[in-house]
Amino acid sequence: MIHEPAIAAPPVGRATIEDVAREAGVSTATVSRALRHHPYVAESTRQRVLSAVERLQYVANANAARLASGQSRTVGMVAPMLTSWYTSELTVGVEEVLTQARFDLLIGTANSAARERIFRGDARFQQRVDGVILVDVFCGEEAAGRLAEMDTPVVVLGEQLSRLTSVSIDNSRGARLAAKHLLELGHTRIALVGGHTNLDVAKNVPTERTAGFRDTLAAAGLRVQPQYLQDGDFTIAGGRDAMQRLLQLPKPPTAVFFLSDEMAFGALQAVREAGLRVGHDVSIVGFDDHPVAEAMGLTTVRQPVRDIGRLGARLMLDALDGYAPTRHHPIEVSLIERISTGRPA
Amino acid sequence: MIHEPAIAAPPVGRATIEDVAREAGVSTATVSRALRHHPYVAESTRQRVLSAVERLQYVANANAARLASGQSRTVGMVAPMLTSWYTSELTVGVEEVLTQARFDLLIGTANSAARERIFRGDARFQQRVDGVILVDVFCGEEAAGRLAEMDTPVVVLGEQLSRLTSVSIDNSRGARLAAKHLLELGHTRIALVGGHTNLDVAKNVPTERTAGFRDTLAAAGLRVQPQYLQDGDFTIAGGRDAMQRLLQLPKPPTAVFFLSDEMAFGALQAVREAGLRVGHDVSIVGFDDHPVAEAMGLTTVRQPVRDIGRLGARLMLDALDGYAPTRHHPIEVSLIERISTGRPA
DNA sequence: CTGAAAGCGCTTACAG
DNA sequence: CTGAAAGCGCTTACAG
Incomplete structure (x- = not known):
């Protein structure tokens, strides 16, 4: 025996805009307008719609909205080394702002092939997103010019480019703060550890930091010895x-x-393994x-990575x-003094 | 003077399925089938469609596809403390697998209000996603039973629940490995640092680890002194x-x-500040x-967090x-021996 | 301020 | 194996 339901079954699954329209006694067009804070909707009408929405637990189907409006409400982000601390932190900031504005974030890795395509204006990526945030892509002014021509807005993080909206710290200034600190402590045998092999793209980071550091030393009549x-x-x-190589030198630096905290973490360990005291026998910035830098007592140049992500998203x-x-x-950088630096022994 | 284009202008904006159908000389239905590896499409037809797609640089509009198919191709993830290392790492693993399968990830924070709603089967979240991954939510068997009744699949990470698919390490076993290691080194004055105040939800983590650790000590006739x-x-x-409190004890532990590496990082610093040597005067696990644990030389119980995320996504x-x-x-845990542990002085 | 209707670009029974 | 057509749930000129 099959039972007929006594009354019409409540709609299975989620309520649609049509359910809301019926419930509120208006058209779907009005519901749509009321919900998106469109002007020219009578306050009383809006209230009726809102209460119907509440009763029905209505949430608009984002796919339908995007299809109809032609807006993807999605921002693409292209970054190298997605798993690095820096990129994760940036992503958290971007995501935070985007989510709040009900935008989605589509993340892509910037291997060289992908970058090529973006700069050529390849449709595949752009078609799916309303805008693109480029992280540490370092494409140079020429490619930037082409990006500026596109109809898709572009925000660049980590580099300054004249024709694009960008957010970045002054790498040179950060390095100068570090140099100044060491000079003030009285150091003269000063080493610099950077890196190039591992950086596919962000070559300007080590370059700018190294230059800034050297400039400040030079102004004090010092220079970084080749060794x-x-x-x-x-x-x-x-x-x-x-660090181990430096410690084995006949005359090690004081x-x-x-150029990054992670390298400094490794160095702290090397110093300890060598039986030396950080901030005493060797100062490290x-x-x-x-x-983790605070826990390690590491003196460092602070850059507010998450804030950079947030600002980038807002600009987008x-x-x-x-x-x-x-x-x-x-974006401002600042020197955070901790116990890893001190006067030379 | 206005120039008429000599030939029809190429379609502005992205190609649609209709453009592809026209180009390939088939219907849109056939294009759709060919692209989604539907059986019953003649090989020759598929080839024609594929080459048209290539020529037109066609990419399906995900919004339209989702709307038409009724599938959101989105997985929701709910986790506490989104910015912690643990959660980020887990997210990377989940995202990796999901992206590969062309699924989107929607992330929500599990504050208590949000959790309440999920367990009550609130529609808002579920409506937007095909499935939900719950991270460290620790809802207990009763709520889990309700979740199991939903039509939305649920995967739980970080806890074992009888009626739900779940992935987690054996916290007790990890703690036992740590205890065994310290016992074998000859330690008897052994301390344990956990934490409860900061953990809104994941109370079972400290509980299980503490219990496992005590069990192994007990089997050796030892116990953790209250102080x-x-x-x-x-x-x-x-x-x-x-760590500072422990070091100030009349008879500090050896x-x-x-219960977490981050706490241990702080401890390493405290030991150094006290002028003591880690792995010598005090051993730390x-x-x-x-x-960062490797750089700090920290002996620790390894849990493959990213793998847990990957597996969770695959199960979803x-x-x-x-x-x-x-x-x-x-998921297996293992003890990684480094220089932060040694025989008691 | 509001509604009827077309349309966004797909997918999917249904029929052949 | 393939096509015509309806429909997914919204938005948005257009007309009133």
Whole structure:
């Protein structure tokens, strides 16, 4: 025996805009307008719609909305080394702002092939997104010019380009702060550990930091001796190896500036393994203010990575709103003094 | 003077399925089938469609596809403390697998209100996703039973629940490995630093680890003295404070087990600040194998967090494919010996 | 301020 | 194996 339901069954699955329209006694067009804060909707009508929405637990189907409006409400982000601390942190900031504005984030890795295509204006990526955030892609002014021509807004993070909206720290200034700190402590035998081999794209980062550091030393009449220049590969292990090489020198440096905190972490370990005391026998300065840096007592140049991501996302939203003066947004760095630096022994 | 284009202008914007159909001389239905590896499409037809797709640089509009098929191709993930290392790492693993399968990931924070709603089967979240991955939500068997009744598949990460598909390490076993290691080194004055205040939800983690650790000590006729039990808040700073308290004891422990690497990082610093040597005066064991642990020389219980995320995502995809035997998937932990542990002085 | 209707670009029974 | 056509759930000129 089959039972007929006594009354019409409630709609299975989620309520649609039509259910809301019926419930509120208006058309679907009005529901759509009321929900998107369209002007020219009578306040009383809006209230009726809102209460129907509440009763029905209505949530608009994003796919339908996007299809109908032709807006994907999605921002693409292209970055190298997705799993690095830096990129994760940036992503968290971007995601935070985007999510709040009900935008989706589509993440792509920037291997060289992918980058090529973006710069050529390949449709595949652009078609799916309303705008693109480029992280540490370092394409140069020429490619940037082409990107500026596209109808898809572009925001660049980590580099300054004259024709694109961009957000980045002043790498040179950060390095100068580090140099100044070491000079003030009285160091003269100063080493610098950077890295190039591991960086497919972001070559300007080591270049700018190295230049800034040298400038400040030069102004004090000092220079980095060739044997005090080491490649640390921008990895923990590389930093450790570089530090070991420095310690084995006949006349080791009394202070070392590492272009990233992770390299400095490796160095702290190397110093300890050598039975020396950090901040005493050797002073160490990093760059980043990695979450673990405080616990390690590492003096470092702090860059607010998550804030950079947040600002980048906000600029993208502005651009999508049509309000987008193309300009560069510099972000402040600062020196955080901890126990890894001290006067030379 | 206005120039008429000599030939029809190429379609502005992206190619649609209709353009492809025209180009290939078939219907849109056939294009759709050919592209989704539908059986019953003649090989020659498929080839023609594929080459038209290539020529037109066609990419299907995901919004339209999702709307038409009724599948969101989106998986929701709910986790506490989105910015913690653990959650980020897990997310990377989940995202990796999902992206590969062309699924989107929608992330939500599991504050208590949000969790409440999920367990009540609130439609808002579920409506937008095909399935939900719950991270460290620790809802208990009762709520899990309700979740199991839903038509939306659920995968739980970090806890074992009888009626849900789940992935987690054996916390007790990890702690036992740590205890065994310290016992074998000859330690008897052993402390344990856990934390409860900072953990809104994942209370079973400290509980299970603590129990496992005590069991192994008990089997050796030892126990953790009350003054050797400290709360480290599961933060770096908390670990440091806890270590300082332990070192100030009239008879400090010779070894300390920290229930997380981050707490252990803080402890390493405290030991160094006290002028003592890690692995010599005090042995320290962590839990996680955080990316920085190796550089710190920290002996720890390794859990493959990213792998857990990957497996969780794969199980979700299986469930969405209809192949989903509900069961628990245990993940192996292992002890990584480094220089932070040694024989008691 | 509001509604009827077309349309966004796909997918999928249904019929052949 | 393939096509015509309906339909997914919205948005948006257009007309009132």
